[in-house]
Amino acid sequence: MGLIKKLPVYAESMPGGSLVLTSVEAILNHGRSKSLWYLLFGTACCAIELMCTGASRYDFDRLGMIFRPTPRQADLIIAAGTITKKMAPRLRRLYDQMAEPRYVIAMGGCTIKGGPFYYDSYAVEKGIDHIIPVDIYIPGCPPRPESLLEGCIHLQEKIRKERLRDWQEK
Amino acid sequence: MTKEELAAYIQEKYGEKLTPLESGRYDLLYEVSKDNLLDVAQSLKDDENLQFDFLCNLLGADTKEHFEVIYNIASIYKNLRLDLKVILPYDAAEIESVQKIWPAANWYEREMWEMYGIEVKNHNDLKLLLLPDDWDQGFPMRKDWDAPDFVRLPEVD
Numbered sequence A: 001m002g003l004i005k006k007l008p009v010y011a012e013s014m015p016g017g018s019l020v021l022t023s024v025e026a027i028l029n030h031g032r033s034k035s036l037w038y039l040l041f042g043t044a045c046c047a048i049e050l051m052c053t054g055a056s057r058y059d060f061d062r063l064g065m066i067f068r069p070t071p072r073q074a075d076l077i078i079a080a081g082t083i084t085k086k087m088a089p090r091l092r093r094l095y096d097q098m099a100e101p102r103y104v105i106a107m108g109g110c111t112i113k114g115g116p117f118y119y120d121s122y123a124v125e126k127g128i129d130h131i132i133p134v135d136i137y138i139p140g141c142p143p144r145p146e147s148l149l150e151g152c153i154h155l156q157e158k159i160r161k162e163r164l165r166d167w168q169e170k
Numbered sequence B: 001m002t003k004e005e006l007a008a009y010i011q012e013k014y015g016e017k018l019t020p021l022e023s024g025r026y027d028l029l030y031e032v033s034k035d036n037l038l039d040v041a042q043s044l045k046d047d048e049n050l051q052f053d054f055l056c057n058l059l060g061a062d063t064k065e066h067f068e069v070i071y072n073i074a075s076i077y078k079n080l081r082l083d084l085k086v087i088l089p090y091d092a093a094e095i096e097s098v099q100k101i102w103p104a105a106n107w108y109e110r111e112m113w114e115m116y117g118i119e120v121k122n123h124n125d126l127k128l129l130l131l132p133d134d135w136d137q138g139f140p141m142r143k144d145w146d147a148p149d150f151v152r153l154p155e156v157d
Helices: A002-006 A024-033 A046-054 A088-097 A109-113 A145-160 A164-169 B003-014 B037-046 B105-116
Strands: A010-014 A017-021 A038-042 A076-080 A103-107 A136-138 B018-021 B029-032 B054-062 B067-075 B080-088 B094-096 B119-121
Touching (some): A038 A088, A046 A103, A046 A145, A076 A088, A103 A145, B003 B037, B003 B080, B037 B080, B037 B094, B054 B105
Parallel strands (some): A076 A103
Antiparallel strands (some): A010 A017, B067 B080
16 A cells, blocks of 8 residues: 555545546656666766666665666666767767656766866866756766765656646647 | 986987987987988887887877977887977977888877877878867867867966
8 A cells, every 4th residue: 555655546445445546647657756767878987876876785776767778768867977079969869869758867067067077178068958958966076876866866756746737848 | 228228329329310308217208300200210110229119109299389299119129118209380280190100100190180280291091080070179289279168277376
């Protein structure tokens, strides 16, 4: 009954089972937030923390997050690491190839504002929000796995608050 | 052959073409003129006692007065190392390719060309190596380079 406690539902016990009423929106958002399959996009040291978070000590699977090597099966792209100007079109293409609804986490200082490469660099893109829309920014250089998990939990909350109407308008 | 012996040998045999420069505890450093570069490089490679057959590194530099091209060469057989430096004025930034002598120079020269705009003559494949294919913002490693989103580190006392 764990799920039913968390959702806005009406449950009626009946002989031989029970009847549950809820909204499509609630059940859809719940499903989306609990199965965020993320695209591996590790370009620098943040990817090491991402791997660590995916491994057994921190265990991304607890949030229903499983890595996918292809954008076609991914809901979320975690941009982990420095994005150079040469890499930017590739990131954009991977994002475009993902099916909606899709989310973006900018992990680490480099993806937020260029990080340590903000000054004196001709090659580094100063923030990936120039390229793709970002949902969650996680600062740090690189962020610890706890920060990444926190960011993902925030993203889940954001997804749960979404309205189907918003998607229609997009 | 020790470093001192190498210095004496070079002084004796290449004294007129190579000018020694201060290099401290690092490898021996010599200045060579642009016109003598190919001759000197070929004879350093062919010399029985030296056999400088390995180009470790080739780099450009912008000193705000002139360009420099630096060749770090080594001899595998004789266990020797040597640096050559060519000084190029800003208005004549072009140099002969050394890839006939050391084929490894190919990519180094491409990088130097795209980063500093030092023209490399007789290079067989002079095109962008590291910069994006549609790059049109000039030569980013030059000291006076600027671009719309380029932020220079503020001077700190």
